[in-house]
Amino acid sequence: MSRKPRVIHELPADLDRNRLPNHVAVIMDGNGRWAKRRGLPRTMGHRRGIDALKNLLRYCRDWGINALTVYAFSTENWGRPLEEVDFLMALFERVLMRELEEMMEEEVRIRFVGNLHRLPGSLRECIEKSMETTRNNEGILLTVATNYGGREEIVRACQAIANQVKQGTLEPEAIDGALFEKYLYTAGTSDPDLLIRTSGELRISNFLLWQIAYAEIYVTDTLWPDFNSHEFHLALCSYQQRERRFGKVGTRE
Numbered sequence: 001m002s003r004k005p006r007v008i009h010e011l012p013a014d015l016d017r018n019r020l021p022n023h024v025a026v027i028m029d030g031n032g033r034w035a036k037r038r039g040l041p042r043t044m045g046h047r048r049g050i051d052a053l054k055n056l057l058r059y060c061r062d063w064g065i066n067a068l069t070v071y072a073f074s075t076e077n078w079g080r081p082l083e084e085v086d087f088l089m090a091l092f093e094r095v096l097m098r099e100l101e102e103m104m105e106e107e108v109r110i111r112f113v114g115n116l117h118r119l120p121g122s123l124r125e126c127i128e129k130s131m132e133t134t135r136n137n138e139g140i141l142l143t144v145a146t147n148y149g150g151r152e153e154i155v156r157a158c159q160a161i162a163n164q165v166k167q168g169t170l171e172p173e174a175i176d177g178a179l180f181e182k183y184l185y186t187a188g189t190s191d192p193d194l195l196i197r198t199s200g201e202l203r204i205s206n207f208l209l210w211q212i213a214y215a216e217i218y219v220t221d222t223l224w225p226d227f228n229s230h231e232f233h234l235a236l237c238s239y240q241q242r243e244r245r246f247g248k249v250g251t252r253e
């Protein structure tokens, strides 16, 4: 049975439709602190973080953003207590299965990037199923970085390229930025235009090291579970006030 048609949110009038970021990336940080402030276990923060992600995905779709990439689990997050890691893996699996039908209705194409081999087998199966099922959807591309590390991604690309050279199928002189990108997990996707980090930390934490070379960075003190459409609106307003120079000379002064 299909759901009732849902309300489509209008783009706020102070945003210029023609100057929206094509691709937004988010370091969804602060779930643990959100829970701690309420005297709740950290896992509750992760649960609420899923609601915030669903909401953001919806606004991205409605406001005409083509790609959303989110950091769900880093290569360093394995160092957390086992209960938290296990909870997160089980949560990812549950959410994926629960949301698949709605993703189909909303034409979302989901993709996972990261070293997926280390994830539990049952989660890997869900990941493969969700990617396969939504493969031909033509709406927003949702990329979920899971067991993702920017350094690991770059090292892996180097190994693959070195192998090609060793086999004699690639000349070292042919290695350039465009070729290198083809070996990254994110091959074929344009770089993020806007990188948002919640919870106030002023660092990248190993996220998309190559791809964010010229992303505009927006950091808010708001903790991820509290990140709502108002917060997103503020981030987009800030983005639209920037002059992206890409190393060239600006036109504003």
Ligand code: IPE
Pocket (backbone or CB within 6 Å): 028, 029, 030, 031, 032, 033, 034, 072, 073, 074, 077, 088, 199
């Ligand atoms: C981000 O929130 C979610 C993951 C890293 C999985 P945190 O769990 O890092 O929350 P804080 O930073 O400890 O508050």
Ligand code: IPE
Pocket (backbone or CB within 6 Å): 027, 028, 029, 030, 071, 072, 073, 074, 077, 201, 203, 205
């Ligand atoms: C980055 O947040 C990873 C994710 C949001 C998944 P962390 O909480 O792991 O980063 P640090 O430890 O504050 O740098």
Ligand code: MG
Pocket (backbone or CB within 6 Å): 029, 030, 031
């Ligand atoms: Mg954190």
